[in-house]
Amino acid sequence: MHARKDSLPASILASIRSRKKRLDAAYTEARPRSAGTLIASYNVHKCIGTDRRFDPERTSRVIHEIGADVIALQEADTRFGERTGILDLGRLERETGLIAVPVAGMAKAHGWHGNVVLFKKGLVHDVHQVKLPGLEPRGALVAEIELEKGGVLRIIAAHFGLLRHSRAQQARMLVELINDRHEMPTILLGDLNEWRLGDRSSLNTFQSAFGPLPPAVPSFPAGLPLLALDRIIANRKGIISEVEAHDTPLARIASDHLPIKALIDLEPVGG
Numbered sequence: 147m148h149a150r151k152d153s154l155p156a157s158i159l160a161s162i163r164s165r166k167k168r169l170d171a172a173y174t175e176a177r178p179r180s181a182g183t184l185i186a187s188y189n190v191h192k193c194i195g196t197d198r199r200f201d202p203e204r205t206s207r208v209i210h211e212i213g214a215d216v217i218a219l220q221e222a223d224t225r226f227g228e229r230t231g232i233l234d235l236g237r238l239e240r241e242t243g244l245i246a247v248p249v250a251g252m253a254k255a256h257g258w259h260g261n262v263v264l265f266k267k268g269l270v271h272d273v274h275q276v277k278l279p280g281l282e283p284r285g286a287l288v289a290e291i292e293l294e295k296g297g298v299l300r301i302i303a304a305h306f307g308l309l310r311h312s313r314a315q316q317a318r319m320l321v322e323l324i325n326d327r328h329e330m331p332t333i334l335l336g337d338l339n340e341w342r343l344g345d346r347s348s349l350n351t352f353q354s355a356f357g358p359l360p361p362a363v364p365s366f367p368a369g370l371p372l373l374a375l376d377r378i379i380a381n382r383k384g385i386i387s388e389v390e391a392h393d394t395p396l397a398r399i400a401s402d403h404l405p406i407k408a409l410i411d412l413e414p415v416g417g
Contacts, residue, residue, distance in 0.1 A: 183295055183412075186214040186392065187335040187376050188405035189305070192221045193232050195399045196368060202233050208400045209264075210242050212392050212407060216291065217244065218303035219262040220337045223255040231256030243267065247289045247301075249275055259285030261303045261336065267294035278304070279319060280312030286320060290330065297331070297412035304336040310348050313340055317351040324355045324381065331412055332381040337403065341373040349377070356381045363389050365404040368397065376406045386410050 188209065193202040209217065223229040235256060239245050244264040249257055250273075256262045258275040274288040286304035293299060302320060306313045324332060334356070340349050343362055352359060362374030371391060380386045392405040 182387075182409040183216070183293060184212070184214045184407055185333060185335065185378065185386070185410050186212050186217040186405050186407035187220075187303075187337070187378060188212070188217060188392075189220040189337040189376060189401060189403040190222055190233075191401040191403065192224065194401075196402055197399055201400070204396065204400045206233060206238055206241075208392075208394075208397050208405065209238065209244070211394060211396060212405055213242075214244075214264075214407060215267070215293070215295075216263070216265045216299075216301060217405075218287075218301065218335050219257070219260075219264065220303075220305040221260045222257055222262040223260045225260065229255035229260070231262075238264070247273055247287065247291070249273065249287065258287045259283060259305065261285055261287045261305055263287055263289050263291075263301055263303045265291055265293075268292050271298065276319070276323065278306070278312075278316040280307040280315055281309060282307045282312065284312070284316065286316075286336075288323070293412075299410070299412065300330045300332040302332065302334045302336075304334065304338065306337065306339045308339055310340075310342075313338065313348040314351065317349055321351055321355045331385055333378065333386065333410065334380075335376075335378045335406075337375055338377050339375050340377075341375060343374070352379060357383065360386070360389055363391055363406055365391050365406050367402050368399070368404045371404055376403060378406060378408050380410075385412065 190205045193205045194200050223231050243266040247263040269292040272290040276286040278284040284307050289301045306316050356379050364371035364374050365376040366373045378389045387409040389408045397404050
């Protein structure tokens with residue numbers, strides 16, 4: 147049974163079987179969110195939807211729909227030339243209460259290599275911009291946030307490369323970074339671009355720092371998610387609830403990725 151759960155063909159078959167159920171719910175509203183601190187990750191695909199329309203307003207509506215307390219965005223800046231942010235962060239703050247974790251030296255960009263961390267009602271204690279190894283320009287944003295609801299949380303928001311060798315290097319670098327820092331509840335989230343499951347996954351390196359990885363949740367492509375490219379991983383058992391895709395009519399068209407989300411609970415960490 148365990149082998150089937152970690153099997154890519156089994157995961158794809160499960161997504162295909164659930165397609166009718168998803169289409170039947172195509173016009174339903176998003177479910178009301180549960181109580182607690184909600185964390186999410188969303189590759190916004192530079193605000194270009196599956197209909198090939200550039201529509202930052204639509205992307206913002208999906209973010210509003212998710213209702214997260216902390217959310218990591220990928221591809222939230224233009225990629226070539228001088229990086230420039232493509233979302234209206236001021237309006238997003240007014241409508242959702244989310245504000246961006248500040249990054250140094252980025253005059254026009256929202257984040258670091260397209261990675262943005264937004265949070266509401268808390269304090270930022272520390273921010274690091276990490277340049278990840280590999281052939282493509284990739285990065286991770288590390289922020290320590292004190293949540294108004296209680297507890298300090300380290301967020302590592304990352305976007306890994308398309309090449310397996312690069313992803314393995316990037317995973318090793320982040321593990322070293324985690325091991326070099328003082329103990330703190332840590333959540334790694336983002337588009338890690340790994341479609342392989344089981345022993346072939348380049349993400350297995352994370353098990354030394356995070357323990358067994360949670361079940362992969364398909365999030366790509368948005369219209370019929372087959373591959374679990376996006377991940378939320380915690381370094382301590384019991385911090386995050388079951389990860390799920392934010393699968394709504396708007397999310398299915400606003401980007402080629404569905405957002406993923408999970409509730410977090412820092413209470414078990416205290417002692």
